[in-house]
Amino acid sequence: MTTFRPIDDLEPGQRLLVRIDINAAVEDGTVQDSRRFARHAETIHELLADNHAIAVLAHQGRPGEDTFVSLEEHAEILGDHLDHPVAFVSDTCGEDALSAIDDLEPGDVLLFENVRMCDGELPEEEPETKAETDLVRTLAPEFDAYVGDAYSTAHRSHASIVGFPHVMDAYAGRVMEQEYTAITAVRDRTFDGPVTMVLGGTKAEDAIPIVEQLDDTVDRFCLGGVVGELFLRADGHTVGYDVADTSLFDHQWDDHRDDLERILEAYRDRLHLPTELAYEDDDGERAEVAVEGTTKEWPFLDVGAETAERYADVVADSAAVFIKGSLGVFEDERFADGTVTVLAAMAEADCFSVVGGGDTARAVELYDFDENDFSRITIAGGAYVRALTGDPLVGVDVLESHH
Ligand SMILES: Nc1ncnc2c1ncn2[C@@H]1O[C@H](COP(=O)(O)OP(=O)(O)O)[C@@H](O)[C@H]1O
Numbered sequence: 001m002t003t004f005r006p007i008d009d010l011e012p013g014q015r016l017l018v019r020i021d022i023n024a025a026v027e028d029g030t031v032q033d034s035r036r037f038a039r040h041a042e043t044i045h046e047l048l049a050d051n052h053a054i055a056v057l058a059h060q061g062r063p064g065e066d067t068f069v070s071l072e073e074h075a076e077i078l079g080d081h082l083d084h085p086v087a088f089v090s091d092t093c094g095e096d097a098l099s100a101i102d103d104l105e106p107g108d109v110l111l112f113e114n115v116r117m118c119d120g121e122l123p124e125e126e127p128e129t130k131a132e133t134d135l136v137r138t139l140a141p142e143f144d145a146y147v148g149d150a151y152s153t154a155h156r157s158h159a160s161i162v163g164f165p166h167v168m169d170a171y172a173g174r175v176m177e178q179e180y181t182a183i184t185a186v187r188d189r190t191f192d193g194p195v196t197m198v199l200g201g202t203k204a205e206d207a208i209p210i211v212e213q214l215d216d217t218v219d220r221f222c223l224g225g226v227v228g229e230l231f232l233r234a235d236g237h238t239v240g241y242d243v244a245d246t247s248l249f250d251h252q253w254d255d256h257r258d259d260l261e262r263i264l265e266a267y268r269d270r271l272h273l274p275t276e277l278a279y280e281d282d283d284g285e286r287a288e289v290a291v292e293g294t295t296k297e298w299p300f301l302d303v304g305a306e307t308a309e310r311y312a313d314v315v316a317d318s319a320a321v322f323i324k325g326s327l328g329v330f331e332d333e334r335f336a337d338g339t340v341t342v343l344a345a346m347a348e349a350d351c352f353s354v355v356g357g358g359d360t361a362r363a364v365e366l367y368d369f370d371e372n373d374f375s376r377i378t379i380a381g382g383a384y385v386r387a388l389t390g391d392p393l394v395g396v397d398v399l400e401s402h403h
């Protein structure tokens with residue numbers, strides 16, 4: 001069990017640096033609200049009740065992606081959830097940030113700019129290295145303590161996740177505590193029937209190693225999204241390539257080709273792969289093509305209906321089902337079939353079910369599922385599937401070891 005220091009141990013009225021994860025979907029340039037905002041607002045609400053002055057660090061997207069935007073809108077959404085003003089400063093560790101910190105009073109909440117815009121946050125390095133970044137060296141002396149609440153980013157060894165606990169008093173926020181406890185309990189559970197994991201989404205780098213690491217826990221994997229297409233490419237099909245203006249496949253193929261081919265060979269009997277894929281035809285309609293023998297050069301945006309039904313049958317015959325990453329671009333209802341069919345099967349099945357992933361979990365609201373039909377909806381994605389392997393989460397370990 002972890003030895004986090006909870007925020008209950010904090011003396012009231014301190015100046016706190018709080019790291020949360022409100023990484024959100026961005027549609028037509030507009031940040032979308034999500035359960036992440038609601039959950040982290042609970043931690044901040046508690047801290048306000050103890051008269052703390054709160055400065056918040058968070059990230060949005062990744063450099064070069066269209067979701068890599070300012071946190072200005074996030075401040076408004078967070079303020080709405082808090083029913084309390086959230087000031088925003090478009091700086092993270094420069095003069096404007098320091099000046100905003102100087103003005104911070106008990107009861108204030110300040111949100112810094114997207115921390116991934118700050119040198120030193122990326123890439124992943126050891127905590128002691130991240131502790132030497134300008135970000136940590138500039139901000140740490142300004143605060144009495146750090147509160148790590150970003151469980152859903154705890155699998156990233158970034159400066160705002162692992163650097164601060166290395167040099168200052170560090171506590172676990174309520175989201176960190178609750179998600180850690182819930183996912184650890186799931187990891188330690190055994191089930192009296194087949195365990196299924198549905199892996200999709202765009203972040204194949206998070207999903208691919210999981211197949212190998214969970215081979216003694218998960219009996220079968222149903223693959224879709226970019227993950228599924230990359231495995232199909234490893235199986236010799238002409239899918240899983242960047243076409244038109246996508247940049248989702250080739251760099252992940254280059255990084256993980258060996259893993260994909262090895263895992264496909266070693267675990268073929270456990271991997272369910274799409275047999276048809278869906279795309280947008282010339283008339284803007286959903287069309288499907290069999291994977292076998294296709295030479296289509298169009299972006300595929302969902303698994304085919306037959307594949308979705310086959311996956312639903314696998315889910316129906318499971319004692320536990322974990323999903324991370326959607327099977328298609330469910331935000332467009334023409335390509336939601338795979339994700340919705342599998343979620344419906346999970347909701348109807350008498351099984352233990354976990355829905356995870358910052359984007360994926362949104363499908364529950366978007367398609368009016370009753371969240372009580374699932375055992376848990378976690379706001380983590382890559383972090384929760386990594387935690388199921390028993391592998392340490394760097395952002396959790398540093399909160400345990402430095403106090
Ligand atoms: N074939 C696909 N092509 C492009 N995007 C896809 C495809 N399939 C799924 N997606 C996208 O994957 C996203 C969810 O995956 P990801 O971001 O990796 O997981 P999460 O954020 O839920 O952990 C969704 O927003 C969806 O639009």
Ligand SMILES: O=C(OP(=O)(O)O)[C@H](O)COP(=O)(O)O
Binds near residue numbers: 380381
């Ligand atoms: O959305 C997140 O993870 P997820 O996509 O696994 O849910 C976290 O905010 C981590 O984001 P990252 O995968 O860009 O490091």
